[in-house]
Amino acid sequence: MISPKLRLLTLLILVLLLVACGGNNTSSTNNTGAATNDNAAAANPTTPPQPAADIALRWRTRPDNQEEANVYATVSATLDQQLEGISLTYEPGGSETASYQDVLKTEIANGTAPDVFWIPGTDVADFATRGLILNLASLAGATSGFSVDAFYPGPMFHLTYNPDSMASGGASGALWGLPRDVSTFALYLNLDLIAEAGAPDPRELAANGQWDWQAFLEVAQAVHALGPDIYGYGANAWWGPYGTWMNAAGGGFFNEDRTACNLDSAESLAGLAFEQALYQEYNVAVPYGEDSEPPFRAGKVAMFQNGRWATPGTRTVTFDWDVVELPKGPAGNAGNWLFWGAYVVNGSLTGERAEAAWKLVQALTTAETQATVAALGANIPSRVSQEAFDAFLTYTPPANNQAFLNGLADSPATEGPLWAGSWPEYAPVMDAAVQALMTGSSTLEQFAATVCNDANRAAFSR
Template sequence: MVHRRTLVPALAVLVVGSLAACGSADDGEAATPDSPVDLRMTVWTADESQLALFDEIAADYVEANPDTVASVTFEALPFEDYTTTLTTQLAGGNAPDLAWIFESSAPEFVESGALTDIRPTLEGTEGYAYDDLLESATGLWSDGEGLYAYPFSNSPFVMFVNTDRIAESGQDDPADLLAAGEWSYDAARDISAASAEELGGAGMVVRDFDYAGWGNLATVWGGWDAAPWSEDGTQCTFTDPEMVEAMTWFHDAAFAQGAMPGPGTSSDFFAGDVTMTITQISRAASLDGSFEWDVVPLPAGPAGQQNVIGQAGIGVLANADNPEIAADFLAYFTSPESAEKLAAYFPPPRESLLTTEVLGDANPLLSPEQLETAVISSIVDAQVKPAHRNFAQLDTAVRGALDEMWNPGADVEAVLGNVCSAIEPLLEN
């Protein structure tokens, strides 16, 4: 098994005892059960159509493997408390066999030893086509040569545009700017400010940010090649010139140029009074035909255009009762055939399935051209939103330190210095 780094304290405290008492799927110690087992996977979706699809795939697996598996149950946990509930189950010796994992928690789960290496099982499954998985999609879930979760959902962030508001305010169409190689954050800011001044409402909104969910600003600062911390997660980079420039741009766009609504203002693109919004492509389902719209990739910044995805993985818990069988089920659940079915809801990490035909079935509101330019191109070689092995504490600390930023007279560079002061001890740990 690949050597891991020091156990992450927050999760290791919960799982180390139970890990010591059992083998994992890749250490050769797991016993073969005498009778078919019941598998359990925790998820955070309560969508009946999604769960029905999961049940359909699982039923086919059980039918094909009656000697090893009696049932597969998908346990829906509340989204808001998902990770807390999952780690509580781990600590209580009630670990599920498989679990969805947020991208922000990926390093903690991967490095703590809570997950088993599924790469040998996936590679060894006939017809799995492991090489079809995008390297950019598996990176967050890898450690050395091992893969500790399958990146089952890869939803790109894009820019939705209200083309009625664009036309009514006499502004340049972002699609035309994209075709001319001029689609930039500066252009998006200027269009947004002008349309809001002309029509009222709001110009540009980073959805789910609301001056609190700072991780969503990765969709903006990527254009400056900025990041909150170093790649190894040990150094604060909020004070790097790239981040200072990106956050200064954002602050000015909101407070000086009127391109974005300020704190405390509720603006919903899908209600029709916002010119453009950065959000995940899955939000297209909220469009009701009340206005004309388009979708384009994220704009370019001074460092070029950077694609960003929100991601979730499925891992096999190392201290579950049957990790080897769970890994075999995961290979079936994420096979090329199953992944094509799941693409109806979850953009797959398989290069062969990133086609307008496959994704068109999942996104009937989008044209083939929109799928190609805004969706497929935004998944390949994309970066994932911020993640860290100590993310829960970092998230709270960054949010608190950034509060000083969200007023017109803020000293951006000084605030970012305070952010680093707040999080450096957490990064060192």
């Protein structure tokens, strides 16, 4: 009795497979990416391609949330109208946890990567030395009115670095991309907790020039005294936060010419020692490695160190909040980072496609585009201009937006690629060693004795 049913089933499968044959030609060339509307595209398998004159480009960023993805989709639609002869498709990439860069490289390896994409500043060297992104210097040289000086010098130093001549700047013969935006760290404050603890307001301390490590520690301790599950300080476990403590003590990840590890220098160790004390000695911080965002948003953390990108999410909290700059360290500044990421061009592009991609990179970094993106509140425009600053100050809350700009002005260390070695291999070694230190499974002496050997071996041995 099973065979008629089986026959029907077979028929069904065959029919489905026949259906499968249909319309493959639509999806083979362009993934009409933008996520949502796909029924229309495939309904008529014989859709003629775009008018021949248009060069179709795909571009990608790493949005942290849906609002951001929507803003970029809007930007893409606007630029699609503006740019003559170029048609654009925006595709949101995965977030950091979805291994954005790994996926991108895998796609490049098999030729399915987008034409223009955003990468974090740290990864520029890895992409460039593998030949995965295009050197735009000659295209830029042929563009009238283009100047690398319109952007922050920090990112541009790295973006114009020529690994052959080891030179940087407008005439180095290298241009790997243009910065999309910049950002710095600030401390997100739970003002209710600080007031309840009776601690001085960090914003006032900062205004009076008293906002240093000692003052920071006192506020954190006062808040932690409210209860064992109330934390004075919270930060997430990646190189950004621990880097600031090292920078503020005069240390850093690499030596001066970025060719070797510097994590075991006296200054770097001093910064780490203070941070370690926050976790191990004073116990004022959210346990290292735990995501600090949930407890901060649950109202259990007084000072949460994070970048501008945390602002949109923080706007939904129920308590009174604001931001303040990082406290000044022994080296005289707060050791903040200048975070940045750049739009780069797929290394396989040539001829007019490369030119079109370069046009797109420029269009994505104009003041107008950057203002649209910055209005979201997640980042700061990468062009140096007073107008951009003034506009930025209006994107409240937080009321104290100036804290981010102070961070920019306070000689921050620029996030940077590692031309002499491999950043993707350096970072995990460093992360693991610092984590061991902060969670108390290794001591400062053990850290100092091994970290640079391990890191140098992993990243500079090629």
